[in-house]
């Protein structure tokens with residue numbers, strides 16, 4: 001797990017929190033409560049980041065589709 005990894009939201013430019021998949025441990029729950037990460041659940045999805053400002057996952061659907069090519 002990469003710590004302190006951040007990316008900027010392409011829409012608002014704010015810091016986005018990484019979405020982590022899998023069974024979360026106590027540290028992950030604490031980090032999620034601090035807003036440092038987002039728990040994505042056990043099923044891995046295309047979302048890699050969460051922007052709390054936009055209240056949206058990143059990449060946005062159109063960008064995720066573009067990355068598949």
Ligand SMILES: [Zn+2]
Pocket residue numbers: 009010011012013014051052053054055
């Ligand atoms: Zn944003």
